Amino acid sequence: MDFNYWATGSIALISVATFSLGFRSSRQANTTQDFLVARRTVRSRRNAAAVSGEYLSAASFLGVAGLILKDGTDALWYPIGFTAGYLALMLFVAAPLRRSGAYTLPDFCEFRLRSAGLRRLAAIFVIFIGMLYMVPQLQGAGLTLQHIIPGVPTQLGAALVAVLVTVNVVSGGMRAITLVQAFQYWVKLFAIAAPAFVLCAVFIGDGGARGLGATGLSEPLPPRFAHGATISVETPVVLSVEAPVRLIAEGTVDGMPAAGETYWSPGTHQVAAGTRLTFAAGDPVPVVRGAVGDNADWLSPASDTDDLLTTYSLIFALFLGTMGLPHVLVRFYTNPDGQAARRTTLHVMLLLGLFYLFPTVMGALSRIYLPELLVTGQTDRAMLQLPMAVVDNVAGEILGAVIAAGAFAAFLSTSSGLLVSVAGVLSTDVFKSRVRDFRLATALAGVLPLVAALLLRPADLSLSVGMSFALAASTFCPVLVLGIWWRKITWVGAAAGMLTGGTLVLTALALTTVSGYTGGWAPWFVQQPGLVTVPLAFLAVIVMSKATQRHIPPETKHIRMRMHAPDRLGLIRDRASGLGGGGAARHALGRHRR
């Protein structure tokens, strides 16, 4: 594919719009007071758009459609889990957390359990989760840039976005992020909804799957190539073949040099990097190991026990992990009070539900139009390549440009949000929290994930995001939920829970990474550890707290009342200093109670 002017233009446009919007609104809020108090006046509807804008990451925008292309029905749990996480957040955390006045997760730990040591431990986990979450964003950016400007290595795109976001945050361009993030939600919604409608219309106009000569989605056959295709394999893959296929292979197959026509019987074949495979129109598509080969299987949910347990584990991690994501919590502080925090969450669920209808459509269309991605396993490219595969003309290029702009909005908003929250924690809890430290922290928080993104093999975007959710669910979820609702929690128990959950998930992450390089032997509870690690973490908190009851902070009753008493009673005290104490809160309360 040639250099894509439309897409380059759209990405430039979205970047410029983001920066100028951020710059313009940051000029209006200059003083500390202005900065924080202005943010507390954010109405729940705009705040909800901002939360959604920050939350819809590369994994949601590109990854979900790719996973649906590969795994079918089981991947539908990702959007459900991403949305349901906000229900858990609303039911158990949102309002009390806002009333606690804590600004970051470590801050909450110190507020509730009065332990500086616990605060530091929480800070380490926040930094780790933030960086883990940022890696797939950068890899997604690399992928997108490579798609637009062919020949560019993926590392360049990742580096570019990391530098762009870091510079932006360091120079203070993200100070007025609320408006920017809200704007980016609507960009993303448009960038996925408009192409989805157009492509669906084209698909129906073409006479559906039968008109295209593709395998229908409910037929018990593998997908077929609609046109002849030559595929270059860039990373080594193991392909499983469902129906015998005749193809031309140049390179290395099953450890033997191959040049010319070969015949693959059903079974698995190892294809080395640099191999070119040429298929004719109508050939059945061999799929990368782990993907679903057969369209009828693709359409129906998990049918073996391991898949079922993986699904449950995933649901569990997503449902409970959202509340522990550092960039989500920071946004909740911008609500005026607990009631507004609850309403914001409700709006977020509406906005997310609206958005997540579309990746499903795009994933299903990719199964028909883009079966060749199943050969290389690079299913994250589905969203980017789909428009050109459906309409191969200027219209396709424009739709592709819209999608690329949406994808860039996703990288920019999510990684900016992560960077701000991680750098915030780094600079307050590790450095001495001066402006210079904040900048140093930002640079550090931008560089480390970049190094990781360059070194690690790009796995599926949503899968690595799934791991960060599992980590958040196994470390912060128990501390938050029990901290808010259970009187007897102690800092020892909280630390024990965080360490137990954190260690287990990190071990699983390491094992999964190793297994990815050495043949994918990891069982389900290693690849998707939430179902095991979260209950263990809860258990650790409860047992260790019971054993150390003398460490219950003496102010517990007072703290609990402040978290739970209705906003009208005016007990909120914001912990961010420089705002005055109860007076300011009471004042804010009077103005924004709606």
Place this chain on the structure above:
Amino acid sequence: MSKHAAGDGQGATPGPSARPRRKRVILADSGAPVTLLRTVDELEEQTSWAEEVVSEFIRTKIRSACLLAGLAVGVLGVLPALFFLVPALSQVTVAGMALPWLLLGILPFPLLFGIGYWYNVLAEEHEKAFVGMVEK
């Protein structure tokens, strides 16, 4: 941004006990929430009455939250097992869409929103009742 969240904010702002609450003294100000302030003070001073009332309120809240979480987890959590145990269900099509895709791709979102909406109504009712009781 975090520079604003430095350290322990409690230290910077004197606690409620350190500084007496400032009250306007006016002969007849019908709008002044005198009773509200008194009961709030009582809550903050942690009298045994206040403690009992707050615990009861927290129990009510967590009960409704758990109930609704149970509803969501119950309805959605049953689906994978249902499809696993009754594979015939995935062959059913409704209006041209396979049943699993309808149940997993579209329906969860209105369901989750509905449960969220319900909780919002419940929580606001609870809070109103609590404030009403405290103000009495």
